[in-house]
Amino acid sequence: MEMHQVRYFLAVARTRNFTRAAEECNVSQPSLTRAIQKLEGELGGPLFRREHSLSHLTDLGRIMLPHLEQTYAAAQAAKSLAEGVRKGSLAPLSIGVTASFAADHLVDLLERLNLSLDGLELTLATAAHAHLVRDMMHGDFDVAILEEAADLPERLRSWQLFRERYQVLCRTDHPFAQLNAIEPALLSGEIWIDRSGCLSSPRFHQLCALADVKPVFRHRAGSEAHLQRMVLAGLGCALSPENVPVEDGLTLRPVHDLDLSRTVLVATVIGRRVSAASDAFLKAARARAWPVTEQQG
Structure with a gap:
């Protein structure tokens, strides 16, 4: 035809x-x-x-x-x-974002990009880490915001944006909410909501096993929004990055001696043409004032 x-x-x-x-x-x-x-x-x-x-x-x-x-x-x-x-009247840009990344971080960045770039045509999508990396390498995204990991492909060129800790996400009426910080032993027996496809989940399981801490891993959530709503519904507690805005009725609390953090990167693929829109986004992302994690002590 x-x-x-x-x-x-x-x-x-x-x-x-x-x-x-x-x-x-x-x-x-x-x-x-x-x-x-x-x-x-x-x-x-x-x-x-x-x-x-x-x-x-x-x-x-x-x-x-x-x-x-x-x-x-x-x-x-x-x-x-x-x-x-x-x-040159249109500037298409496709951005892939790891599922646990706070969309609030992107608002001012995208607003600035839209004002500075005529003809911006943006596609914004979220995905679990493994899918995001795969789709990035297949050419589905021009730029990706993802977590640093040991198995990132060598062809990915990345720049660090910020580093942040994971904390316990719970309801404001949960006993954890009354504590300034949670002792690891208190996590034993707590019903837990895991993040599907998130790098933090297997690391948290390993840290719990090493400390002989035994949360009850029962539920799974595929996105930050679903995770927060499940916690809000009383299904259990979860881990969430410390800079993610939380729903009313929820709060974040750090855990003593739990070294669980992540480095958030912005990345492109080496050898792939960088468009004007991609270049503008990379420059804006690297110049933005990202959250700074204070040292625990």
Whole structure:
């Protein structure tokens, strides 16, 4: 199926006349007719029924009309987008963000980027760490904000944005909320909500095993929003980065002698072309005043 066939079909469906459709498409009527006949052969049946000077859609034609309208509109949008990119009037940017990253950190950054970059066309998505790295390497994202990890691909070029501790997230009516800091032994027996695909979860399990601390790992959440709502619903406690804004009714508390923190990076892929939009975002991200974690003591 070729796009000019779809365009001719839509013109006939709109004008109900092959001659007027040919004039509208600036082609000869025989050429238009042949193109539609070829389309009918590909779709397996007649699309129009001729009655005197008018042509009406057949049942197959009526079924195909919305699909072909959508196909043609998508093709025109893609063409317009490509033209905008070629002329420099559009600046597409795709950013992937690790699921536990606080979206509040991005608001002022994206606002500044939007004001400084004409034609910004932004795609923003979140994913678990492994999926984010995979999709980044496959070219789905121009830039990624993710956690530092030992298994990051060598082709990723990264810059540190900030470092932060993980703390216990609990309800404000939980006994932990009354403490300035939690002794690790108090975590034993607590119902726990894990983060699916988060690097902190296996590290927390290891630290608990080394300290002979035994939380009851029962639930799992795939995003920060789901995690907070599950804690708010009374399903248990969880770990959350200290700089993540929390819902009303929740609070964060540090744990004594629990060395669980993360380094947040912004990254691109070495050897891949860095667009003007990507370059502007990288510069803005590296220049931003990110949270500073105070030393425990």
